[in-house]
Amino acid sequence: MGQDLKSQTRRTYDTVAASYARMVPDTLYEAPLDLAMIDYFVAQLSTNASILDAGCGAGRMLAHLTALSPSLRLQGVDLSPAMVAQARTTHPGLKIVVGELADLDYPAAEFDGVLAWYSVIHTPPHEIEAVLSELRRVLRPGGVLLAGFQSGTGERSSTRAYGHEVDLRAFLHRVEDVAGAAEALGFRIVARLERAPRESERHPQGFVLAER
Ligand SMILES: C[S@@+](CC[C@H](N)C(=O)[O-])C[C@H]1O[C@@H](n2cnc3c(N)ncnc32)[C@H](O)[C@@H]1O
Numbered sequence: 560m561g562q563d564l565k566s567q568t569r570r571t572y573d574t575v576a577a578s579y580a581r582m583v584p585d586t587l588y589e590a591p592l593d594l595a596m597i598d599y600f601v602a603q604l605s606t607n608a609s610i611l612d613a614g615c616g617a618g619r620m621l622a623h624l625t626a627l628s629p630s631l632r633l634q635g636v637d638l639s640p641a642m643v644a645q646a647r648t649t650h651p652g653l654k655i656v657v658g659e660l661a662d663l664d665y666p667a668a669e670f671d672g673v674l675a676w677y678s679v680i681h682t683p684p685h686e687i688e689a690v691l692s693e694l695r696r697v698l699r700p701g702g703v704l705l706a707g708f709q710s711g712t713g714e715r716s717s718t719r720a721y722g723h724e725v726d727l728r729a730f731l732h733r734v735e736d737v738a739g740a741a742e743a744l745g746f747r748i749v750a751r752l753e754r755a756p757r758e759s760e761r762h763p764q765g766f767v768l769a770e771r
Contacts, residue, residue, distance in 0.1 A: 560661060564728065565638065566675060568681045571725040572616070572639035578721040580617035580645040592754050593707065596766045598627065598695075599750065600672065600705040603648045603770075606630045607670035609740075613660055613694060614638070614678020618646030621653060624674070634670075636663060637678075668699040675706040680729045686742045687732060695744050698771040704746065708732050710753050710765030734765040741769045 560568070570577070586594060597620075606611070607630045612621050615635030624631055635655035637643050646655045658664055660678060673694045682690050694704055711731035720727060734753045742748060746769035753765050 560659065560686060564681070565659070565685070567726055567728065569638050569640075571720065571727040572637075573641040574723050574725055575721040576617060576639060576641035576645050578723060579642070580619075580649075582721055583617070583619060584612050585619055588759070590754065590757055590764070592752065593764060593766065595675070596705060596707070596750070596752060596768060597676075600674065600703060600768055601627050601631070603703045603749070603768075604628075604631070604672050607632060608666050609634070609669070610672040610674060611636065611663075611665070611670045612650065612699060613663075613673050613675045614677070615646050616642045618649050618655065620674060620676050621646065621650050621655075636660075644689055661686065661693050663693055663697055665697045667696050668702075669697050671699060671702045673698055673702070673704045675704065677709075679706055679732065680708050681727075683733055684712075684736060687737060688744065691737075691741050691746075692713065692744055695741075695746065695771055700771055703749065703769045704741070704771070705766065705768045706737060707764065707766050708737070709760075709762040710734050718761050725747060731762060732765060734767060737765065737767045738769070741767060746771060 609632040612635040636658040717727045750768040
């Protein structure tokens with residue numbers, strides 16, 4: 560991620576962190592199909608698997624994963640220190656750190672699973688391979704990655720989000736591009752899904768589940 564884009568993304572999420580945590584506290588916005596992908600991701604793993612929530616934001620998916628399977632060993636990482644602070648408040652027992660998807664501070668093969676839930680949406684398509692490569696590095700052989708994102712092509716800019724003035728860019732990714740990049744890196748695609756937008760959404764949603 561270029562430095563300007565990284566700073567802009569971090570600044571925006573630092574600005575909105577408390578509001579995001581309050582306004583999006585759970586998975587109420589997720590469609591049943593989205594949650595089914597997460598269920599299936601968790602079902603691929605042992606009950607005490609180690610999972611990295613990569614781009615964990617304020618930590619709502621850490622809560623969701625815990626609710627699904629309480630013995631999972633969870634960690635979180637996010638670009639935004641304020642989002643990390645929110646996540647640490649709700650999950651004081653978990654290791655949640657500031658970091659960048661494309662340059663993670665973990666040893667190779669550290670995790671059984673990596674969840675990248677709407678965190679690659681700020682990565683331009685030409686950088687997605689570098690992110691997937693880094694997520695692959697931290698997965699053990701046989702480990703699984705689940706990525707969720709708005710699907711399509713192009714970019715959108717926001718000047719207002721979660722009640723704040725922001726300057727945020729987000730990128731659409733085609734499911735076949737994400738799956739193709741993952742395959743080229745040596746992942747085996749377990750499932751890929753594109754679902755139609757619901758009423759509140761402007762874009763289809765894409766999901767790729769892949770095994771290292
Ligand atoms: C839309 S939020 C989703 C947060 C969380 N996964 C959820 O579902 O609530 C996107 C998150 O990805 C993080 N993020 C974006 N680009 C990132 C990067 N390159 N490295 C780490 N985190 C990133 C942002 O800071 C933000 O917290």
